[in-house]
Amino acid sequence: MKDLILTIVKPLVDHPENVHIDIEEGSNGITYKLSVHPDDMGKVIGKQGKVAKSIRTVVYAAAGSSQQKKIFLEIVE
Template identity: 90%
Template sequence: MKDLILTIVQPLVDRPEDVRIEMEEGSNGITYKLSVHPEDMGKVIGKQGRVAKSIRTVVYAAAGSSQQKKIFLEIVE
C-alpha cells in the first residue's frame, strides 16, 4: 500500500524526496500517515480537499475487501 501512495503522491509534489509514509497498526485498522514538505502541502490537499479525497478514494478502493482491517490515510504536517 505504501508503494501505491508513493506512486500517486510523488508526481504531485516539487520535492518527492521529502515524501514520508509511516504505518501504524491498531485494533481498529491500519493508519498510513503521509507527510510532505510544508511547501507541497497545498498540492497534496488541493482546493477544498479534493486531491486528498481522491487519493483516499483510490487507496481505499485498492485495499478493498482483500484487507482484513480497515485502512485509513492521514495527511500530517
C-alpha cells in the same frame, strides 16, 4: 499499499525526496500517515480537499475487501 501512495503522491509534489509514510497498526485498522514538504502541503490537499479525497478514494478502493483491517490515510504536517 505504501508503494501505491508513493506512486500517486510523488508526481504531485515539488520535493519528492521529502515524501514519507509512517504505518501505524491499531486494533481498529491500519493508518498510513503521509507527510510531505511544507511547500507541497497545498498540492497534496488540493482546493477544498479534492486531491486528498481522490487519493483516499483510490487507496481505499485498492485495499477493497481483501484486507482484514480497515485502511486509513492521514495527511500530517
